[in-house]
Amino acid sequence: MVEDNxxxxxxxxxxxxxxxxxxxxxxxxxxxxxxVRDEPQPYDVVLMDIQLPGLNGLDATAAIRALPDAARASLPIVALTANAFRADRDRYLAAGMNACLAKPFEEEEVYQTLVQLLPGSAAGPAYDLTRLRALARGREEFVLKIIRSFLRNIPDSLTQLRAAAAADNWNEAAKITHHIKPSLESVGVHHVAEAVRQLETAAVADYPRLPTAAAQLAAQVQRVLTELPRELPEEV
Incomplete structure (x- = not known):
């Protein structure tokens, strides 16, 4: 992380x-x-502030992109900035950065950004309909009914989960997680099983990890809500 504060x-x-x-x-x-140049093991990602003393974030990004080691030169760089305007974001991306986070950033937003950038992370398929299609035994209308139900009902639950997490109301978060767990399983949302377990049980020993678990679950559910509609037939 390159940040002067x-x-x-x-x-x-x-x-x-x-x-x-x-x-x-x-x-x-x-x-x-x-x-970045000298570390024996190349980094997975660099979080780069824009306003830095000496060499600023844009010039530092250009220097990294010019390194002779291709793996180091191409690693993901995420801009950290207080400037959230579209023109600024476009300028950072044009300078060779891969994504942009506006400060102060939310944990869920950071997680979602890194999931999209890092190979081997949770950035595989957001869902897996294999089990659902097996249960349907060729009845595509059954599959579509489950998908439509998920897309219709889960957004409200996601809003409630975020509100409960923001209020540190982990008992309520546990109830919401328990409520949506069958829906997550029905469309094959597997990457967040541990987060679901922690939130659903809300054990005292897990309390320090619950904000992260909630952020991970919310980010993954948001991915599913974004990507799952592609399974529906196009409206004529």
Whole structure:
């Protein structure tokens, strides 16, 4: 993470280490480029602030993209910025960054961004209809009925889950998770089984991990809601 604000670095470190990630820090763009170039094991992703002392985030990105090691030169770079305007975002992407997060960012937004960027993460298929189609035994209308029910009912539950998590109401989050679990299983949402388990039981020992579990579950459900409509026939 390349960020000159110590508080921002500390908050981000707590977030990523809560996911089990290893985090290295750099306070300016030049040190960030040097770390990317010299670290024995290439990084998976770089979170790059834009306004940095010395070498700014855009110039640091250009320097990384120019490295002779192709793996290091092509690693995902996520812009961290207080500028949320579309023109700024387009400028960052044109400079070689892969995504943009507006500060202060939400945990769910960070998770969703990294899922989309990192190979081997939860960025595989958002759902798997294999089991549902097997149960349907060729009755496509049955499959479509389940899909339409999911798309009709789950958005409200997702809103309720986010509200419960924001209020640290983990008993309510447990009820909501228990309620939507069969729907998740019906369309083959497998990547968040551990998050579902933690939220559904809401055990005291799991309390420190529940905000992350809620963010992961909400991000994955949002992916399903975005991608699942492609299974429906086009309206004539």
């Amino acid at each position: 110590e508080i921002n670095r500390t908050v981000a470190r707590l977030l990523f280490e809560g996911w089990g990630a290893h985090v290295d820090e750099a306070e300016d763009g030049l040190v960030g480029v040097q770390r």
